[in-house]
Amino acid sequence: MELTVGPNLFFWSAAQVRDLYDSLVSAPVQRVVLGEVVCSKRMSFWTDQIPPAIEKLQAGGKSVALSTLALITLKRERKMVGDLLEMGLPIEVADIAALRLIPEGTELWISPLVNVYNEGTLRWMAKRGATRICLPPEMPVESIATLARAGAEEGVAIEVWGHGRLPLAISGRCYHARLHDRAKDNCQFVCGEDLDGREVDTLDGQPFLAVNGVQTLSASTACMAHQIEALREAGVQALRLSPQTGHFADLCQGYADRIAGRISGDELVAQLLPEAPGGRFSDGFLHGEAGAEWSGRTAAE
Amino acid sequence: MMELVCPAGTPAALRAAVEAGAHSVYCGFSDETNARNFPGLNFSTEELTEAVAGAHKRGAKVLVALNTFPRAGGEKLWHQRLADAEAAGADAVILADVGLLDYAATHHPRLRRHLSVQAAAANPDAINFYAETFDVKRVVLPRVLTVQEIAEINKEIDAETEVFVFGGLCVMAEGRCSLSSYATGKSPNMNGVCSPASHVAYAEEGNELAARLGGFTINRTPKDRPAPYPTLCKGCFTSENQTGHVFEDPVSLDARHLIPALAKAGVTALKIEGRQRSRAYVAEVVRTFRAAVEAVEEGRPMPEGALARLAEGQAGTAGAYAKTWR
Structure with a gap:
């Protein structure tokens, strides 16, 4: 099983971005998706x-x-897809609208934010040039296994959400701006204050969600530490690790160690929990339960 | 005249909508193939066949929603439903999934295809992609666009547009939201449900009624006040030192006064949300909107009506059409 680093979903400074990718140059990951997805x-x-x-x-x-935006609305955002194409790299499609702007023959990776739920859609995407598909995070393991079989027939590698706050929704409205009583057009980039998203709790103080500009994430950090065997069995070829603050290259190393059998799921959980945004893990989507649930024992609490 | 597209959760509601002046009604089968998969709602194939015949007799069209994303390994059910809809004489199917659109275009080429709001096609590229690739004739636009933006889109596309004018309001991009399954395991995309009643629990705590979804508190309401249904994105939450409706105020869409502007923007059809609503509700809303589109057509002033009390007991809003949050 391979490791893919997904695009950084958050608004970090140029220096923080540079440090992230510098740290990944020697990290045990096979591929990296770059680009702005959210805003x-x-x-x-x-x-x-x-x-x-890219060079490094x-x-x-x-x-x-290179990833497209998840929600392409403005004219200049439509033009940006053309800018991505000029780089000559595979394009990760995060909004289906981009397909109209990308010429046939371009290698496509399909983002978990695009709906590929069944074999029919997978086959259509394969014909259109998709070589990898990262499935929507809410998909249960039985469906993942079915799509991995279809993917194998079509020459499409199947990837799943491996680690990171779950991307649950995208909107035209900016919740960060709204929380600061600002209009979206006058947001003053307040999402940059929350490098892993801004937490949203229930009225009873339960950690629930996290907002990241126009995106809504889970408060918990999804973690597949206990699911490697189930995912391997299902035919998953890569885990997607979503950038977060802290020692992200060490996190990648931890997953590589877990996949290679050098450490156990519990050991990986113990290693990663101290730096997990929100301080709790989840992996419930995989077994058809609420996504917020966690298969681990006390480690999540 | 602008086409009025009205909800029908049951055969009785369908008849009521047609009698009240609906030009078209939309409905779904009693299973996970549509995004209002609620207990006691929707149509069997026999009921649909009868309903289509009845509607056609009165000059109304029937649009069948197959707007969930077929389950891996389970696509046959959706394929069967496409065949059932065509056999019943449906005037169009409303689809969201790329694989299902491809299948429908290939196997049911004469069955007219509309793009569901669940596909959230919000720009000319997305719309033209669906129109060119799958010969989609009409697109239901997401509820995130202003009238001005809709006018701009209509200049660039070769498909009809249909917009929501009344009822519930999704603020997330439709079909791209897993909030409900994060809390309950049941999602609009996979199961055709959002914030399902099966996972709702109410508890009296002190002077308040707590409404929870999958164990997460969505609202707390003083006991003497009506408690809203705990739809996840309309809940009251806390972020740092702020408490309130972080995502969406509990308002309901009422864009009646924008009908002339929407007509000018090139919109073909106006859609009323609410397949889960009662026959009486549907009849009243449809009657009011039919009077409104007739008035617009004839250049008369918009008739005033009292729909506010139907709008989930909440204030009405023109929503994104008159955007205040951009």
């Missing part, structure tokens, strides 16, 4: 880091793809 307004602050990061990551032996 085009953030891009001018950090995307100049992308070309040097490729020199370090990683495959690299």
Whole structure:
């Protein structure tokens, strides 16, 4: 099983972005997806880091793809897809609208934010040029296994959400701006204050969700530490690790160790929990339960 | 005249909608193939066949929603439902999934295809993609666009547009939201349900009624006040030092006064949400909107009506159409 580092979903400074990708050059991951997914307004602050990061990551032996935005609405956002194409790399499609802007023959990776729930859609995507599909995080393991079989027939690698706060929803409205009583067009980039998202609790103080600009994530951090065998059995070829603050390259190393059998699931959980945003893990989607549930014992509490 | 597309959760509601002036009604089968998969709701194939015949007799169309995302390994059910809809004489099917659109275009080419709001096609590229690839004739637009944006989109696309004008309001991009399954394991995309009643629990605690979904508290309401249904994204939450409706105020869409502007923006059809609503509710809303579109057509002023009390007991809003949050 391989490791893919997903695009950083949060608004980090250029220096933080540079440090992240520098740290991944020698990390045990096979591929890295770069690009702004959540909000085009953030891009001018950090995307100049992308070309040097690509160069270094490729020199370090990683495959690299560039992601589109998850919700393309404005004219200039539509034009940005053309800018991505100029780089000549595979494109990770995070909004189906991008398909109209990407010429046939381009290698496509399909983001977990695009709905691929069944074999019919998978086959259509394969014909359109998809070589990898990261499935929606809410998908149960039986469905994953079915799609991994279809993927094997079509030459499409199947990837699942491995670690990180779960991307649960995307909206036209910016919740970060709303929490600061600002309009979206005058947000003053407040999402940059919360490097792993801003937590939202229930009125009873239960940690529940986290907002990241126009995106809503889980408060818990999804963690597949206990699910490696089940996912391998299902035919999953790669785990997606979603960037978070802290020692992210160490997190990648931890998953590589777990996959290689050098450490146990419990050991990986113990290693990762101290730096997990929200301080709790979840893996409930995999077994058809509420996504917030966690298969581990006390470690999540 | 703009086409009025009305909800029918049951054969009785369908008849009521047609009698009240619906040009079209939309409905679904009693299973997970549609996004209102609630107990006691929807149609068997026999009921649909009868309903279509009845509606056609009165000059109304029937649109069948097959707008969930077929389950891996279970696509046959959705394929069967496409055949059932065509056999029943449905005027169109409303689809969201790429695989199902592809199958429908290939195997049921003469069955007219509409794109469900669950596909959340919110820009000309997405719409043209579906129109060109799967010969989609009409797109139901997500509830995140302003009238101005809708007008701009209509200039760039080769498909009809249908917009919501009344009822519940999704603020997340439709079909791209797993909030419900995060809390309950049941999602709109996979199961056709959002914030399902099977996972709701109420508890009296002191002077308050707590409403929980999958164990997460969504609302606390003073006992003497009506408690809203705990729809996840409309709940009251706390973030740092702020407490309130973080995602969405509990308002309900009422865009009646924007009908002239929507007509000018090139919109073909106006949609009323609420397949889960009663026959009486549907009849009253449809009657009011039919009077409104007739008035617009004839250049008369909009008739005033009292729909506010039907709007989930909440204030009405023109929603994103008159955007205040951008």
